[in-house]
Amino acid sequence: MSIVMISTMALCFALSISVAVSIGLASILGIQVANASMLIAVKEMFGAINKFPLAAIPFFILAGNLMETGGISRRLVEFAKSLVGGVQGGLPMTCVLTCMIFAAVSGSSVATTFAIGAILIPALIKHGYPTSYAAALQATSAELGVIIPPSIPMILYGVSAEVSIGELFIAGFGPGLLISGALMLFVWVYCKYKGWGKHDGDGRMPFGRALLQAGWALLMPVIILGGIYGGVFTPTEASAVAVFYALVVGMLIYREIKPRDLAAVLKKSAMSSAVIMFIIANAGLFAFLITRAGVPDAIGRWLQEVLQTPALFLLGVNVALFLIGMFIETSAAIIVLGPILAPVAQHFGVDPVHFGLIMVVNLALGMITPPFGVNLFAACTVARISLDRIVGHLLPFVGVILVCLLVITYVPQLSLFLRDLVYAR
Numbered sequence: 168m169s170i171v172m173i174s175t176m177a178l179c180f181a182l183s184i185s186v187a188v189s190i191g192l193a194s195i196l197g198i199q200v201a202n203a204s205m206l207i208a209v210k211e212m213f214g215a216i217n218k219f220p221l222a223a224i225p226f227f228i229l230a231g232n233l234m235e236t237g238g239i240s241r242r243l244v245e246f247a248k249s250l251v252g253g254v255q256g257g258l259p260m261t262c263v264l265t266c267m268i269f270a271a272v273s274g275s276s277v278a279t280t281f282a283i284g285a286i287l288i289p290a291l292i293k294h295g296y297p298t299s300y301a302a303a304l305q306a307t308s309a310e311l312g313v314i315i316p317p318s319i320p321m322i323l324y325g326v327s328a329e330v331s332i333g334e335l336f337i338a339g340f341g342p343g344l345l346i347s348g349a350l351m352l353f354v355w356v357y358c359k360y361k362g363w364g365k366h367d368g369d370g371r372m373p374f375g376r377a378l379l380q381a382g383w384a385l386l387m388p389v390i391i392l393g394g395i396y397g398g399v400f401t402p403t404e405a406s407a408v409a410v411f412y413a414l415v416v417g418m419l420i421y422r423e424i425k426p427r428d429l430a431a432v433l434k435k436s437a438m439s440s441a442v443i444m445f446i447i448a449n450a451g452l453f454a455f456l457i458t459r460a461g462v463p464d465a466i467g468r469w470l471q472e473v474l475q476t477p478a479l480f481l482l483g484v485n486v487a488l489f490l491i492g493m494f495i496e497t498s499a500a501i502i503v504l505g506p507i508l509a510p511v512a513q514h515f516g517v518d519p520v521h522f523g524l525i526m527v528v529n530l531a532l533g534m535i536t537p538p539f540g541v542n543l544f545a546a547c548t549v550a551r552i553s554l555d556r557i558v559g560h561l562l563p564f565v566g567v568i569l570v571c572l573l574v575i576t577y578v579p580q581l582s583l584f585l586r587d588l589v590y591a592r
Contacts, residue, residue: 169460172197172453180495189443190499191449208452215451215502216444219403220326224319225440226406229275230413232382233431235282237417237424242381243268244286249377251351256358257367258294259304260351262287266308267315267347271388274408275319276304276534277439278310280305280545288550296363298550303560306535306546308350310568313497313531315343316392317402320531323447323501324523327454328509332402333395334520334586341581342524346571353567384418396589441497450502458506477515481576484508489569492533496541500530517579519584524582528572536565 173191179189198207234240247264251257262283269279284305291301313320316336325332358364391409394400400408409549417424424432474480491500505526512522535540537558547554577582 168197168201169457169462172456173202176453177523180215181327187446187449187499190446190503191451194449194452194456197453197460201456203424207455211452211455212448212494213445213447218326220322220332220445221444223317223322224405224443225402225436226410227273227319228275228278228439228443229315229432229436230406231269231275231278231282232436233268233410233413233417233424234272234387235278235285236428236432237413238421239384239387239413239416240265240269240282241286242377242384242421244283245372246377246381246385249372249374250427252371253368254355256355256364257371258364259292259296259354259358262291263303263308263311263347263350263354266305266311267343268385268388270312270315270318272317272342272391272413273312275439276309276531276542277325277545279312280542281549282548283309284549288546292550294364294367294369297560298552299557300560302543302546302550302552303557303564304354304556305549306540306542307561307564307568309542309546310531310534311343311347313534314339314346314528316340317395317405318527319443320497320501320527321523322402323498324526326525327502327505328519329518330509330523334590335523336392336402337396338520338524338586339527339591340529340585342571342575344410345581346528346568346576349567349571350564352568353563357563387412387416416487444498446496450499454503454506457503462507478577480512480515481517484512485525485572485576488526488529489532492530493536493540495533497530499527499534500533518583520586521579521582525572525576528568528575532565532568532572535561535568 176189176193179192184192195208195365199206244261244265246255247268248261251260251264254260265283265287266279269283273279273282288301288305292298293306312318316339318339321335321339322332324330325335379500387409390404390412394408395402395405414424414428417541474483488500489503491504508526509519509522513519534540537554543554543561547557
């Protein structure tokens with residue numbers, strides 16, 4: 168059964184059939200081969216999405232879209248530019264910093280790409296940066312949307328691997344800040360080398376004025392994350408608070424969201440949420456059938472025989488996840504592989520929260536690697552260029568994140584220090 172399922176899924180991927188349909192079709196064929204009842208499909212698909220923490224996904228997507236429409240993202244850009252925009256290469260650094268702040272509410276890299284890219288890609292081009300570089304930078308910076316908490320992939324890993332979502336969120340700060348700092352340092356050095364961005368400070372708003380204008384926007388992540396770690400509300404409840412706050416600020420304070428805009432925002436959010444939920448439902452069925460066939464146990468035994476030390480195990484997993492992430496959507500990969508690999512990682516003595524961060528950061532690279540990187544398509548759509556034009560500028564960014572991934576993998580305290588401090592481990 169497992170051979171039929173995996174072969175069918177691989178064939179569907181090769182034929183460019185959507186991820187959700189490929190996984191669902193492979194699961195149905197697996198049920199037929201095993202002569203099992205099709206009622207299993209209904210039961211497991213419903214069970215996969217009938218989980219309270221998953222309610223956070225549509226709310227965080229809606230919050231991100233409201234932030235974009237309500238002028239919050241534009242004010243965050245001006246604030247970030249007031250901080251780092253005065254140096255050579257300050258505008259690319261502004262892109263990274265803004266994505267980091269925006270990620271603290273949206274939880275989605277694609278939402279971050281569109282919300283921030285619509286402002287910063289034209290600005291970068293206007294200041295003389297190549298269009299391909301601007302798109303590559305935006306796609307890479309938006310990856311922080313799933314690393315800085317709150318994060319939709321972290322929610323999915325927590326649900327599928329039965330790991331505390333709150334612990335995953337707070338563990339994400341270390342890796343997120345590391346990647347943000349590394350990207351900002353790299354773009355500053357690179358712009359110095361290329362001679363780009365000597366006039367990035369033109370039109371820069373004074374810090375005090377930018378802070379005043381962005382005050383309500385900056386308060387949003389403070390309320391959301393402070394409420395989660397202060398025990399005021401759960402991560403799922405925080406997502407609803409984010410929507411309410413974005414709606415109030417956008418409609419009543421900044422007054423940039425009009426009642427006529429709400430229908431389009433809700434439609435866009437519903438479509439994005441439906442796609443993710445459809446993937447989760449099909450991946451849940453696939454994971455159940457694979458587990459029932461004993462595949463996780465077989466993989467675990469094989470990994471124990473071949474990769475006999477934790478260091479080798481983590482290296483092998485990182486290589487495999489990097490390749491898988493190039494072809495399989497991040498959410499689907501986490502839901503399918505999380506329940507399989509997390510128990511094996513625990514056998515090797517790897518903390519499940521630390522392993523979750525490794526999975527999320529690694530598979531997030533799939534969002535900026537061809538051929539199916541969703542951030543690349545989003546950034547190219549905003550910049551109005553073809554995908555092949557940004558690959559040259561993209562490779563150095565991928566290299567920077569790979570170096571950060573190695574640090575995250577082999578220095579677990581980077582992820583676990585805050586978790587242990589807050590949860591008194």
